[in-house]
Amino acid sequence: MVDLQDQTEKIREEINAAIHEVIDSTQFIGGEKVHQFCETLGDYLGVHHVIPCNSGTDALQIAMMALGIGPGDEVITPDFTYFATAEVVGLLGATPVFVDVDKDHFTILPEDIERAITSKTKAIVPVHLFGQAANMEAIMKIADAHSVYIIEDCAQSMGCTITEGEFVGKSTGNLGDIGCFSFFPSKNLGAFGDGGAITTNNPELAQACRQIANHGQGKRYYHDRLGVNSRLDAIQAAILQVKLNYLDNYIVERQRAASKYDEVLAPYEWIMTPKRLPYCNHSFHQYVVRMDYELRKEVITMLRSYNVAHNIYYPLPLQEQKAMAIFPKRNCPNTTEICQEVLALPMHTELTDDQIEYIASIFKKVAP
Numbered sequence: 001m002v003d004l005q006d007q008t009e010k011i012r013e014e015i016n017a018a019i020h021e022v023i024d025s026t027q028f029i030g031g032e033k034v035h036q037f038c039e040t041l042g043d044y045l046g047v048h049h050v051i052p053c054n055s056g057t058d059a060l061q062i063a064m065m066a067l068g069i070g071p072g073d074e075v076i077t078p079d080f081t082y083f084a085t086a087e088v089v090g091l092l093g094a095t096p097v098f099v100d101v102d103k104d105h106f107t108i109l110p111e112d113i114e115r116a117i118t119s120k121t122k123a124i125v126p127v128h129l130f131g132q133a134a135n136m137e138a139i140m141k142i143a144d145a146h147s148v149y150i151i152e153d154c155a156q157s158m159g160c161t162i163t164e165g166e167f168v169g170k171s172t173g174n175l176g177d178i179g180c181f182s183f184f185p186s187k188n189l190g191a192f193g194d195g196g197a198i199t200t201n202n203p204e205l206a207q208a209c210r211q212i213a214n215h216g217q218g219k220r221y222y223h224d225r226l227g228v229n230s231r232l233d234a235i236q237a238a239i240l241q242v243k244l245n246y247l248d249n250y251i252v253e254r255q256r257a258a259s260k261y262d263e264v265l266a267p268y269e270w271i272m273t274p275k276r277l278p279y280c281n282h283s284f285h286q287y288v289v290r291m292d293y294e295l296r297k298e299v300i301t302m303l304r305s306y307n308v309a310h311n312i313y314y315p316l317p318l319q320e321q322k323a324m325a326i327f328p329k330r331n332c333p334n335t336t337e338i339c340q341e342v343l344a345l346p347m348h349t350e351l352t353d354d355q356i357e358y359i360a361s362i363f364k365k366v367a368p
């Protein structure tokens with residue numbers, strides 16, 4: 001699905017030098033490299049505070065802890081997203097409330113958020129899935145009207161910015177109360193291991209997140225609250241600092257690959273290629289097509305036989321996951337439908353036109 005080898009090869013010397021600087025400094029935890037990366041990322045995203053942590057999952061958990069989310073609270077999440085988004089809600093003793101998504105763009109439906117809000121709702125977690133922003137204008141109006149927090153799940157949306165309307169020019173992660181990013185290696189900005197970051201413009205929330213990520217320490221060895229141990233290590237920060245310089249090019253390469261897919265898949269009427277939202281630039285973390293369930297089975301068999309990578313993001317609505325059985329169910333028909341139809345094709349910065357044409361030629365063997 002990704003080709004990190006070729007991407008890394010192109011910047012190997014810079015990366016090696018950055019890693020060696022950390023080794024020479026022996027400052028493996030915290031220190032200048034981590035600080036510098038957070039500052040640069042803050043400038044890139046236009047946010048005041050960037051709090052480093054160990055993963056996107058930790059970012060979500062720490063954000064929710066900072067907002068005081070716990071037993072008795074409800075948190076609205078899409079039914080169609082990666083498990084971590086709702087997992088942390090349950091881990092904190094709160095109740096995830098599953099909301100349906102738009103079939104064409106895979107983002108949470110504001111009108112279904114309205115229906116799901118109760119007096120117990122503490123936060124909404126819009127997920128900018130596959131690289132496109134949820135409808136933040138509508139979601140922020142709902143959140144304001146009901147005084148609930150917004151935690152943006154930006155694990156898949158690094159490089160996605162708003163291109164029209166009230167928030168034009170703003171990055172995802174700079175719209176709600178808190179943003180949560182993942183630097184998992186295959187992400188748009190990927191480390192060489194786990195990593196994550198929390199973004200906010202609210203100094204009190206930033207301070208709370210910093211404390212929580214560091215065992216709740218206010219002053220060294222004085223713990224004001226219960227926290228976790230979640231760090232972005234200095235080697236990862238040094239690597240991310242180098243890769244951040246290339247991020248805009250990486251997004252352009254992903255968009256180029258997506259346009260090529262659109263072009264070569266256009267003749268196949270039975271394949272629905274991803275639709276673009278008018279108000280943001282799609283940063284194409286994933287290129288996800290839809291098709292009839294039976295045809296999808298045939299396509300998968302064919303792709304397997306030609307050794308072409310593919311994946312189903314996501315095979316089940318979150319509320320159908322065994323682990324979520326303890327939480328109330330909601331009717332999310334779009335999610336049920338698209339789980340049967342989605343198919344993710346290889347998507348990365350190094351995909352060539354020839355590779356994309358080859359993948360499309362395999363579809364021809366299933367149906368013209």
Ligand SMILES: Cc1ncc(COP(=O)(O)O)c(C=O)c1O
Binds near residue numbers: 184196
């Ligand atoms: C939407 C979403 N949220 C959260 C996460 C969790 O990020 P991490 O794997 O860094 O913990 C991911 C990771 O794939 C994700 O896709």
